Amino acid sequence: MAALLSSFRIGPLEIAPATVLAPMAGVTDTVFRRLIRGFGGCGLLMTEFTSSHGVVAARHPERRNRPNKPTVAERYLYFEPDERPISAQLFGADPQVLADAARFCQDLGFDAVDINFGCPVKKVVSCNGGSGLLRNLPLVEKLLKAVRAAVSIPVTMKFRAGWNDRELVHVPMAKLAEDCGLQAIALHPRTREQGYAGRADWTRIAEVKAAVRIPVIGNGDILTPEDAVRMVRETGCDAVMIGRAASHNPWIFRQIASFVATGRYETPTDAERFQIMRTYYSMLIERGSPDIVGKMKQFASLFTHSVRNGARLRSAIYAEKDARAILDQVEAFAAA
DSSP states (O other): OTTTTSOEEETTEEESSSEEEOOOTTTOSHHHHHHHHHHOOOOBEEOOOEEHHHHHHHTSHHHHTOTTSOOHHHHHSOOOGGGOSEEEEEEOSOHHHHHHHHHHHHHHTOSEEEEEEOOOOHHHHTTTOGGGGGGOHHHHHHHHHHHHHHOSSOEEEEEESBSSTTSBOHHHHHHHHHHTTOSEEEEEOSOTTTTTOSOOOTHHHHHHHHHOSSOEEEESOOOSHHHHHHHHHHHOOSEEEEOHHHHHOTTHHHHHHHHHHHSOOOOOOHHHHHHHHHHHHHHHHHHTOTTHHHHHHHHHHHHTTTOTTHHHHHHHHHHOOSHHHHHHHHHHHHHO
8 A cells, every 4th residue: 555645747747645625715825734744645736716817917017006905916825945845826717818928927936826727606606717728618718728838837727527417627627738738637526516515426536537647646535545436436537636625634644644655544632633723723822814813713713623622722713813822722721
């Protein structure tokens, strides 16, 4: 089993181990990514998915005259050197704008650029972004070709299986990506209509893997290390991508690495969970992240699941309005 998920390549970029943190809006900012990197076991990090129009607009001089309002690039595309390898994920439906945004990401030093064709959120889909583009493959082709021509770093894409079960396009999308010169693809095998409900049909990942020669990253319903290994064995995918499970179990990548190497893994104790919260909250304060208190409350609900008396800690955190007071609540709760 040790050979599973050891590494894979995205063009010239070697990713080891073959695990990827999925882009998640409101979650995978630089602080969370560095937390994941600190645990070890994750081969490739990805930013929050970012509007290509926002990236291009942020380059206009008039935006730089608003020092109190971070630009899209400053908020979503900031990263530290120790986060590499890292990929910037973009969404949009204008080939030229998307190409300009990808070029900007390359200039920032990203190792790769990923294009989002998977987001099911209505406000993104209504602008013909994310999974809304699954109904317009000719435009997808224009977008892929424009971005591929604009940058020299690897280009990848993340996509869903189709709009619904009657309009599946996962195989044509995969072949289109390969034909346009993309170096890897990630499939979430649910449809846009499913959202995050129901089961992720892994057979669709296997169908994509059989249809193309470029690396295929599998995503969807990986909740445990056993799930990651099972996905690789059932689909033949080259790597796995984990999103929601990592948001409440940030040590899952380390668990996968341990399970692949030894056949077993450790589950963090309550004391270790409290240490994770202290570390994350301290990093947020040090970074001066936007909406620190909001993020602390968001992650309190994620990190305290299955923790004894976790509901009491969450209530105490929700009642606070100051970041350091929230950190004090965690310290006091852990000490008690």
